[in-house]
Amino acid sequence: MFEKLYSPVEKLKIAAFDNLFVKRDDLIDPYISGNKWRKLKYILAKAKAENKNHLVTFGGAYSNHLVATAAAASRSGLKSTAFVRGEKVKNEMLLLCELFGMQLIFTDRVSYKDKSALFEQHFKTDSNACFIDEGGASAEAVIGCSEIIDELTDVYDHIFCAAGTGTTAAGLLKGIVKNDLKTKLHVVPVLKNGFFIKDEISKYISDTENLILHTNYHFGGYAKTTPELFKFIKEFTAHTGLLIDPVYTSKMFYAINDLIQSKTIKPDEKILAIHTGGLLGIFGMMDKF
Structure with missing residues:
Protein backbone atom coordinates (compact mmCIF):
# COMPACT_ATOMS: atom_id res chain seq x y z
CA MET A 1 0.00 0.00 0.00
CA PHE A 2 3.00 2.32 0.43
CA GLU A 3 4.47 1.76 -3.03
CA LYS A 4 2.32 4.26 -4.91
CA LEU A 5 2.91 7.93 -4.22
CA TYR A 6 1.24 11.03 -5.64
CA SER A 7 2.71 14.23 -4.23
CA PRO A 8 3.35 16.83 -6.95
CA VAL A 9 4.96 20.22 -6.44
CA GLU A 10 2.66 23.05 -7.53
CA LYS A 11 3.21 26.80 -7.81
CA LEU A 12 0.67 28.94 -5.99
CA LYS A 13 -1.09 31.44 -8.22
CA ILE A 14 -1.49 34.37 -5.88
CA ALA A 15 0.17 37.77 -6.01
CA ALA A 16 1.60 37.76 -2.50
CA PHE A 17 3.35 34.46 -3.17
CA ASP A 18 5.21 35.03 -6.43
CA ASN A 19 7.88 32.46 -5.66
CA LEU A 20 5.99 29.99 -3.47
CA PHE A 21 5.65 26.32 -4.33
CA VAL A 22 3.77 23.63 -2.42
CA LYS A 23 4.66 19.96 -2.01
CA ARG A 24 1.18 18.43 -2.11
CA ASP A 25 1.49 15.58 0.36
CA ASP A 26 -2.19 16.18 1.12
CA LEU A 27 -2.94 14.43 -2.19
CA ILE A 28 -1.23 11.16 -1.26
CA ASP A 29 -4.35 9.62 0.29
CA PRO A 30 -7.65 10.93 1.69
CA TYR A 31 -7.26 9.09 5.02
CA ILE A 32 -3.55 8.22 5.34
CA SER A 33 -2.80 11.81 4.54
CA GLY A 34 0.41 13.76 4.12
CA ASN A 35 3.08 13.22 6.73
CA LYS A 36 0.97 10.44 8.31
CA ALA A 137 6.93 9.95 16.40
CA SER A 138 9.83 7.53 15.86
CA ALA A 139 13.13 7.00 14.06
CA GLU A 140 11.21 5.13 11.35
CA ALA A 141 8.93 8.14 10.84
CA VAL A 142 11.95 10.43 10.46
CA ILE A 143 13.33 8.20 7.69
CA GLY A 144 9.98 8.31 5.90
CA CYS A 145 9.77 12.10 6.10
CA SER A 146 13.38 12.52 4.90
CA GLU A 147 12.31 11.04 1.56
CA ILE A 148 10.39 14.24 0.82
CA ILE A 149 13.73 15.90 0.05
CA ASP A 150 14.86 12.98 -2.11
CA GLU A 151 11.80 13.45 -4.32
CA LEU A 152 12.47 17.11 -5.13
CA THR A 153 13.68 17.87 -8.64
CA ASP A 154 14.42 21.54 -7.94
CA VAL A 155 16.43 23.44 -5.34
CA TYR A 156 14.77 25.91 -2.95
CA ASP A 157 16.18 28.68 -0.77
CA HIS A 158 13.65 27.97 1.96
CA ILE A 159 11.50 25.00 2.96
CA PHE A 160 8.67 25.46 5.47
CA CYS A 161 6.76 22.94 7.56
CA ALA A 162 4.43 23.06 10.55
CA ALA A 163 5.44 21.09 13.64
CA GLY A 164 3.70 19.32 16.51
CA THR A 165 6.22 16.70 17.60
CA GLY A 166 9.10 17.77 15.34
CA THR A 167 9.28 14.39 13.61
CA THR A 168 8.53 15.68 10.11
CA ALA A 169 10.95 18.56 10.59
CA ALA A 170 13.67 16.15 11.71
CA GLY A 171 13.15 14.10 8.57
CA LEU A 172 13.27 17.16 6.34
CA LEU A 173 16.46 18.37 7.99
CA LYS A 174 18.01 14.93 7.68
CA GLY A 175 17.17 14.97 3.96
CA ILE A 176 18.63 18.45 3.51
CA VAL A 177 21.89 17.45 5.21
CA LYS A 178 22.10 14.12 3.38
CA ASN A 179 21.70 15.85 0.01
CA ASP A 180 24.25 18.52 0.99
CA LEU A 181 21.79 21.39 0.36
CA LYS A 182 22.12 24.96 1.57
CA THR A 183 18.35 25.24 1.91
CA LYS A 184 17.07 26.78 5.15
CA LEU A 185 14.42 24.74 6.94
CA HIS A 186 11.80 26.97 8.60
CA VAL A 187 9.76 25.15 11.24
CA VAL A 188 6.53 26.65 12.58
CA PRO A 189 5.58 25.04 15.93
CA VAL A 190 1.81 25.00 16.38
CA LEU A 191 2.10 24.89 20.19
CA LYS A 192 2.97 27.55 22.75
CA ASN A 193 6.60 27.70 23.81
CA GLY A 194 7.64 25.70 20.78
CA PHE A 195 11.35 26.08 21.44
CA PHE A 196 11.43 22.46 22.63
CA ILE A 197 10.92 21.37 19.02
CA LYS A 198 14.63 21.99 18.38
CA ASP A 199 15.50 19.53 21.16
CA GLU A 200 13.13 16.97 19.66
CA ILE A 201 14.72 17.39 16.23
CA SER A 202 18.20 17.08 17.77
CA LYS A 203 17.32 13.58 19.01
CA TYR A 204 17.40 12.44 15.39
CA ILE A 205 19.96 14.74 13.78
CA SER A 206 22.72 16.76 15.43
CA ASP A 207 23.40 19.14 12.53
CA THR A 208 20.82 21.91 13.00
CA GLU A 209 22.74 24.70 11.27
CA ASN A 210 20.08 25.06 8.57
CA LEU A 211 17.20 25.05 11.05
CA ILE A 212 15.14 28.18 11.83
CA LEU A 213 12.26 28.10 14.34
CA HIS A 214 9.33 30.55 14.18
CA THR A 215 7.61 30.24 17.55
CA ASN A 216 5.21 33.20 17.37
CA TYR A 217 2.56 31.71 15.10
CA HIS A 218 0.81 29.29 17.47
CA PHE A 219 -2.33 31.49 17.82
CA GLY A 220 -2.75 30.51 21.46
CA GLY A 221 -1.44 26.95 21.43
CA TYR A 222 -2.14 23.53 20.00
CA ALA A 223 -5.53 23.41 18.24
CA LYS A 224 -6.09 27.01 19.37
CA THR A 225 -7.26 29.61 16.87
CA THR A 226 -8.32 33.23 16.55
CA PRO A 227 -10.77 35.06 14.27
CA GLU A 228 -7.72 36.44 12.45
CA LEU A 229 -6.53 32.93 11.59
CA PHE A 230 -9.96 31.85 10.33
CA LYS A 231 -10.15 34.99 8.19
CA PHE A 232 -6.78 34.06 6.71
CA ILE A 233 -7.88 30.47 6.04
CA LYS A 234 -11.00 31.57 4.18
CA GLU A 235 -9.23 34.20 2.09
CA PHE A 236 -6.25 31.98 1.34
CA THR A 237 -8.38 29.01 0.26
CA ALA A 238 -10.70 31.18 -1.84
CA HIS A 239 -7.76 32.79 -3.68
CA THR A 240 -5.59 29.70 -4.16
CA GLY A 241 -8.02 26.78 -4.29
CA LEU A 242 -5.73 25.09 -1.77
CA LEU A 243 -7.49 23.80 1.34
CA ILE A 244 -5.58 24.23 4.60
CA ASP A 245 -6.44 23.14 8.14
CA PRO A 246 -6.75 25.28 11.30
CA VAL A 247 -4.30 23.25 13.41
CA TYR A 248 -1.18 22.95 11.25
CA THR A 249 -0.95 24.20 7.67
CA SER A 250 -2.87 27.45 8.16
CA LYS A 251 -0.37 28.56 10.80
CA MET A 252 2.51 27.67 8.49
CA PHE A 253 1.10 29.61 5.53
CA TYR A 254 0.24 32.54 7.79
CA ALA A 255 3.87 32.60 8.92
CA ILE A 256 5.13 32.48 5.33
CA ASN A 257 2.84 35.35 4.37
CA ASP A 258 3.98 37.42 7.34
CA LEU A 259 7.68 36.78 6.64
CA ILE A 260 7.22 37.76 2.99
CA GLN A 261 5.30 40.92 3.91
CA SER A 262 7.97 41.94 6.43
CA LYS A 263 10.67 41.27 3.81
CA THR A 264 12.37 38.78 6.12
CA ILE A 265 12.41 36.57 3.02
CA LYS A 266 13.64 38.28 -0.13
CA PRO A 267 11.26 38.51 -3.14
CA ASP A 268 13.60 36.58 -5.45
CA GLU A 269 14.10 33.66 -3.06
CA LYS A 270 12.37 30.39 -3.84
CA ILE A 271 10.11 28.87 -1.16
CA LEU A 272 8.68 25.37 -0.82
CA ALA A 273 5.89 24.74 1.69
CA ILE A 274 5.19 21.15 2.75
CA HIS A 275 1.45 20.54 2.85
CA THR A 276 1.26 17.83 5.49
CA GLY A 277 -2.42 17.04 4.95
CA GLY A 278 -4.56 16.64 8.06
CA LEU A 279 -7.55 18.27 6.43
CA LEU A 280 -10.07 16.09 8.27
CA GLY A 281 -9.22 18.16 11.34
CA ILE A 282 -11.43 20.90 9.91
CA PHE A 283 -14.43 18.90 11.16
CA GLY A 284 -13.36 19.62 14.74
CA MET A 285 -13.84 23.36 14.19
CA MET A 286 -16.85 23.58 11.90
CA ASP A 287 -18.66 25.92 14.29
CA LYS A 288 -15.89 28.52 14.00
CA PHE A 289 -16.11 29.05 10.24
Whole structure:
Protein backbone atom coordinates (compact mmCIF):
# COMPACT_ATOMS: atom_id res chain seq x y z
CA MET A 1 0.00 0.00 0.00
CA PHE A 2 3.00 2.32 0.43
CA GLU A 3 4.47 1.76 -3.03
CA LYS A 4 2.32 4.26 -4.91
CA LEU A 5 2.91 7.93 -4.22
CA TYR A 6 1.24 11.03 -5.64
CA SER A 7 2.71 14.23 -4.23
CA PRO A 8 3.35 16.83 -6.95
CA VAL A 9 4.96 20.22 -6.44
CA GLU A 10 2.66 23.05 -7.53
CA LYS A 11 3.21 26.80 -7.81
CA LEU A 12 0.67 28.94 -5.99
CA LYS A 13 -1.09 31.44 -8.22
CA ILE A 14 -1.49 34.37 -5.88
CA ALA A 15 0.17 37.77 -6.01
CA ALA A 16 1.60 37.76 -2.50
CA PHE A 17 3.35 34.46 -3.17
CA ASP A 18 5.21 35.03 -6.43
CA ASN A 19 7.88 32.46 -5.66
CA LEU A 20 5.99 29.99 -3.47
CA PHE A 21 5.65 26.32 -4.33
CA VAL A 22 3.77 23.63 -2.42
CA LYS A 23 4.66 19.96 -2.01
CA ARG A 24 1.18 18.43 -2.11
CA ASP A 25 1.49 15.58 0.36
CA ASP A 26 -2.19 16.18 1.12
CA LEU A 27 -2.94 14.43 -2.19
CA ILE A 28 -1.23 11.16 -1.26
CA ASP A 29 -4.35 9.62 0.29
CA PRO A 30 -7.65 10.93 1.69
CA TYR A 31 -7.26 9.09 5.02
CA ILE A 32 -3.55 8.22 5.34
CA SER A 33 -2.80 11.81 4.54
CA GLY A 34 0.41 13.76 4.12
CA ASN A 35 3.08 13.22 6.73
CA LYS A 36 0.97 10.44 8.31
CA TRP A 37 1.64 8.34 5.20
CA ARG A 38 5.34 9.19 5.45
CA LYS A 39 5.52 8.32 9.14
CA LEU A 40 3.62 5.05 8.95
CA LYS A 41 5.49 3.69 5.93
CA TYR A 42 8.48 2.33 7.83
CA ILE A 43 6.61 1.80 11.10
CA LEU A 44 4.42 -0.76 9.33
CA ALA A 45 7.45 -2.28 7.63
CA LYS A 46 9.07 -2.76 11.04
CA ALA A 47 5.88 -4.29 12.48
CA LYS A 48 5.77 -6.72 9.58
CA ALA A 49 9.45 -7.64 10.01
CA GLU A 50 8.80 -8.33 13.71
CA ASN A 51 5.67 -10.36 12.89
CA LYS A 52 3.40 -8.01 14.82
CA ASN A 53 -0.17 -7.73 13.55
CA HIS A 54 -1.73 -5.36 16.08
CA LEU A 55 -1.03 -1.61 15.92
CA VAL A 56 -1.57 0.22 19.22
CA THR A 57 -1.37 4.01 19.24
CA PHE A 58 -2.50 7.22 20.93
CA GLY A 59 -4.26 10.48 20.09
CA GLY A 60 -6.97 13.02 20.76
CA ALA A 61 -10.59 12.76 19.68
CA TYR A 62 -9.90 14.64 16.43
CA SER A 63 -6.55 13.04 15.66
CA ASN A 64 -5.64 12.62 11.99
CA HIS A 65 -3.00 10.14 13.17
CA LEU A 66 -5.68 7.82 14.57
CA VAL A 67 -7.64 7.83 11.31
CA ALA A 68 -4.46 7.23 9.31
CA THR A 69 -3.36 4.35 11.54
CA ALA A 70 -6.80 2.76 11.43
CA ALA A 71 -6.93 3.00 7.63
CA ALA A 72 -3.36 1.72 7.21
CA ALA A 73 -4.03 -1.23 9.52
CA SER A 74 -7.24 -2.14 7.73
CA ARG A 75 -5.62 -2.09 4.30
CA SER A 76 -2.70 -4.16 5.58
CA GLY A 77 -4.84 -6.83 7.23
CA LEU A 78 -3.82 -5.75 10.74
CA LYS A 79 -5.73 -5.05 13.96
CA SER A 80 -5.62 -1.58 15.48
CA THR A 81 -6.35 -0.07 18.88
CA ALA A 82 -6.14 3.55 20.03
CA PHE A 83 -6.03 5.12 23.47
CA VAL A 84 -8.12 8.27 23.01
CA ARG A 85 -7.34 11.17 25.34
CA GLY A 86 -10.30 12.41 27.38
CA GLU A 87 -13.90 11.46 28.04
CA LYS A 88 -15.90 9.20 25.74
CA VAL A 89 -17.27 11.12 22.75
CA LYS A 90 -18.56 10.52 19.26
CA ASN A 91 -17.44 12.54 16.24
CA GLU A 92 -16.68 12.24 12.54
CA MET A 93 -13.02 11.27 13.05
CA LEU A 94 -13.71 8.53 15.57
CA LEU A 95 -16.50 7.19 13.38
CA LEU A 96 -13.95 6.74 10.58
CA CYS A 97 -11.60 5.00 13.00
CA GLU A 98 -14.29 2.55 14.02
CA LEU A 99 -15.38 1.95 10.42
CA PHE A 100 -11.78 0.98 9.65
CA GLY A 101 -12.01 -1.53 12.53
CA MET A 102 -10.09 0.33 15.22
CA GLN A 103 -10.90 -0.39 18.86
CA LEU A 104 -11.08 2.79 20.95
CA ILE A 105 -10.08 2.98 24.61
CA PHE A 106 -11.03 6.33 26.13
CA THR A 107 -8.49 7.36 28.76
CA ASP A 108 -8.47 10.10 31.38
CA ARG A 109 -5.91 12.83 30.75
CA VAL A 110 -3.71 11.99 33.74
CA SER A 111 -3.34 8.31 32.79
CA TYR A 112 -2.84 9.27 29.15
CA LYS A 113 0.42 11.07 29.97
CA ASP A 114 2.17 7.74 30.67
CA LYS A 115 1.69 5.99 27.35
CA SER A 116 4.18 3.22 28.07
CA ALA A 117 2.30 2.32 31.26
CA LEU A 118 -1.00 2.19 29.38
CA PHE A 119 0.50 -0.08 26.75
CA GLU A 120 1.97 -2.37 29.43
CA GLN A 121 -1.29 -2.45 31.38
CA HIS A 122 -3.42 -3.51 28.42
CA PHE A 123 -1.07 -5.33 26.05
CA LYS A 124 1.82 -6.70 28.13
CA THR A 125 0.84 -10.28 27.26
CA ASP A 126 0.07 -9.55 23.60
CA SER A 127 3.25 -10.39 21.70
CA ASN A 128 1.58 -9.26 18.48
CA ALA A 129 1.04 -5.69 19.71
CA CYS A 130 3.17 -2.91 18.20
CA PHE A 131 3.55 0.33 20.19
CA ILE A 132 3.19 3.47 18.02
CA ASP A 133 3.71 6.76 19.81
CA GLU A 134 1.33 9.71 19.48
CA GLY A 135 1.61 11.26 16.02
CA GLY A 136 3.79 8.35 14.91
CA ALA A 137 6.93 9.95 16.40
CA SER A 138 9.83 7.53 15.86
CA ALA A 139 13.13 7.00 14.06
CA GLU A 140 11.21 5.13 11.35
CA ALA A 141 8.93 8.14 10.84
CA VAL A 142 11.95 10.43 10.46
CA ILE A 143 13.33 8.20 7.69
CA GLY A 144 9.98 8.31 5.90
CA CYS A 145 9.77 12.10 6.10
CA SER A 146 13.38 12.52 4.90
CA GLU A 147 12.31 11.04 1.56
CA ILE A 148 10.39 14.24 0.82
CA ILE A 149 13.73 15.90 0.05
CA ASP A 150 14.86 12.98 -2.11
CA GLU A 151 11.80 13.45 -4.32
CA LEU A 152 12.47 17.11 -5.13
CA THR A 153 13.68 17.87 -8.64
CA ASP A 154 14.42 21.54 -7.94
CA VAL A 155 16.43 23.44 -5.34
CA TYR A 156 14.77 25.91 -2.95
CA ASP A 157 16.18 28.68 -0.77
CA HIS A 158 13.65 27.97 1.96
CA ILE A 159 11.50 25.00 2.96
CA PHE A 160 8.67 25.46 5.47
CA CYS A 161 6.76 22.94 7.56
CA ALA A 162 4.43 23.06 10.55
CA ALA A 163 5.44 21.09 13.64
CA GLY A 164 3.70 19.32 16.51
CA THR A 165 6.22 16.70 17.60
CA GLY A 166 9.10 17.77 15.34
CA THR A 167 9.28 14.39 13.61
CA THR A 168 8.53 15.68 10.11
CA ALA A 169 10.95 18.56 10.59
CA ALA A 170 13.67 16.15 11.71
CA GLY A 171 13.15 14.10 8.57
CA LEU A 172 13.27 17.16 6.34
CA LEU A 173 16.46 18.37 7.99
CA LYS A 174 18.01 14.93 7.68
CA GLY A 175 17.17 14.97 3.96
CA ILE A 176 18.63 18.45 3.51
CA VAL A 177 21.89 17.45 5.21
CA LYS A 178 22.10 14.12 3.38
CA ASN A 179 21.70 15.85 0.01
CA ASP A 180 24.25 18.52 0.99
CA LEU A 181 21.79 21.39 0.36
CA LYS A 182 22.12 24.96 1.57
CA THR A 183 18.35 25.24 1.91
CA LYS A 184 17.07 26.78 5.15
CA LEU A 185 14.42 24.74 6.94
CA HIS A 186 11.80 26.97 8.60
CA VAL A 187 9.76 25.15 11.24
CA VAL A 188 6.53 26.65 12.58
CA PRO A 189 5.58 25.04 15.93
CA VAL A 190 1.81 25.00 16.38
CA LEU A 191 2.10 24.89 20.19
CA LYS A 192 2.97 27.55 22.75
CA ASN A 193 6.60 27.70 23.81
CA GLY A 194 7.64 25.70 20.78
CA PHE A 195 11.35 26.08 21.44
CA PHE A 196 11.43 22.46 22.63
CA ILE A 197 10.92 21.37 19.02
CA LYS A 198 14.63 21.99 18.38
CA ASP A 199 15.50 19.53 21.16
CA GLU A 200 13.13 16.97 19.66
CA ILE A 201 14.72 17.39 16.23
CA SER A 202 18.20 17.08 17.77
CA LYS A 203 17.32 13.58 19.01
CA TYR A 204 17.40 12.44 15.39
CA ILE A 205 19.96 14.74 13.78
CA SER A 206 22.72 16.76 15.43
CA ASP A 207 23.40 19.14 12.53
CA THR A 208 20.82 21.91 13.00
CA GLU A 209 22.74 24.70 11.27
CA ASN A 210 20.08 25.06 8.57
CA LEU A 211 17.20 25.05 11.05
CA ILE A 212 15.14 28.18 11.83
CA LEU A 213 12.26 28.10 14.34
CA HIS A 214 9.33 30.55 14.18
CA THR A 215 7.61 30.24 17.55
CA ASN A 216 5.21 33.20 17.37
CA TYR A 217 2.56 31.71 15.10
CA HIS A 218 0.81 29.29 17.47
CA PHE A 219 -2.33 31.49 17.82
CA GLY A 220 -2.75 30.51 21.46
CA GLY A 221 -1.44 26.95 21.43
CA TYR A 222 -2.14 23.53 20.00
CA ALA A 223 -5.53 23.41 18.24
CA LYS A 224 -6.09 27.01 19.37
CA THR A 225 -7.26 29.61 16.87
CA THR A 226 -8.32 33.23 16.55
CA PRO A 227 -10.77 35.06 14.27
CA GLU A 228 -7.72 36.44 12.45
CA LEU A 229 -6.53 32.93 11.59
CA PHE A 230 -9.96 31.85 10.33
CA LYS A 231 -10.15 34.99 8.19
CA PHE A 232 -6.78 34.06 6.71
CA ILE A 233 -7.88 30.47 6.04
CA LYS A 234 -11.00 31.57 4.18
CA GLU A 235 -9.23 34.20 2.09
CA PHE A 236 -6.25 31.98 1.34
CA THR A 237 -8.38 29.01 0.26
CA ALA A 238 -10.70 31.18 -1.84
CA HIS A 239 -7.76 32.79 -3.68
CA THR A 240 -5.59 29.70 -4.16
CA GLY A 241 -8.02 26.78 -4.29
CA LEU A 242 -5.73 25.09 -1.77
CA LEU A 243 -7.49 23.80 1.34
CA ILE A 244 -5.58 24.23 4.60
CA ASP A 245 -6.44 23.14 8.14
CA PRO A 246 -6.75 25.28 11.30
CA VAL A 247 -4.30 23.25 13.41
CA TYR A 248 -1.18 22.95 11.25
CA THR A 249 -0.95 24.20 7.67
CA SER A 250 -2.87 27.45 8.16
CA LYS A 251 -0.37 28.56 10.80
CA MET A 252 2.51 27.67 8.49
CA PHE A 253 1.10 29.61 5.53
CA TYR A 254 0.24 32.54 7.79
CA ALA A 255 3.87 32.60 8.92
CA ILE A 256 5.13 32.48 5.33
CA ASN A 257 2.84 35.35 4.37
CA ASP A 258 3.98 37.42 7.34
CA LEU A 259 7.68 36.78 6.64
CA ILE A 260 7.22 37.76 2.99
CA GLN A 261 5.30 40.92 3.91
CA SER A 262 7.97 41.94 6.43
CA LYS A 263 10.67 41.27 3.81
CA THR A 264 12.37 38.78 6.12
CA ILE A 265 12.41 36.57 3.02
CA LYS A 266 13.64 38.28 -0.13
CA PRO A 267 11.26 38.51 -3.14
CA ASP A 268 13.60 36.58 -5.45
CA GLU A 269 14.10 33.66 -3.06
CA LYS A 270 12.37 30.39 -3.84
CA ILE A 271 10.11 28.87 -1.16
CA LEU A 272 8.68 25.37 -0.82
CA ALA A 273 5.89 24.74 1.69
CA ILE A 274 5.19 21.15 2.75
CA HIS A 275 1.45 20.54 2.85
CA THR A 276 1.26 17.83 5.49
CA GLY A 277 -2.42 17.04 4.95
CA GLY A 278 -4.56 16.64 8.06
CA LEU A 279 -7.55 18.27 6.43
CA LEU A 280 -10.07 16.09 8.27
CA GLY A 281 -9.22 18.16 11.34
CA ILE A 282 -11.43 20.90 9.91
CA PHE A 283 -14.43 18.90 11.16
CA GLY A 284 -13.36 19.62 14.74
CA MET A 285 -13.84 23.36 14.19
CA MET A 286 -16.85 23.58 11.90
CA ASP A 287 -18.66 25.92 14.29
CA LYS A 288 -15.89 28.52 14.00
CA PHE A 289 -16.11 29.05 10.24
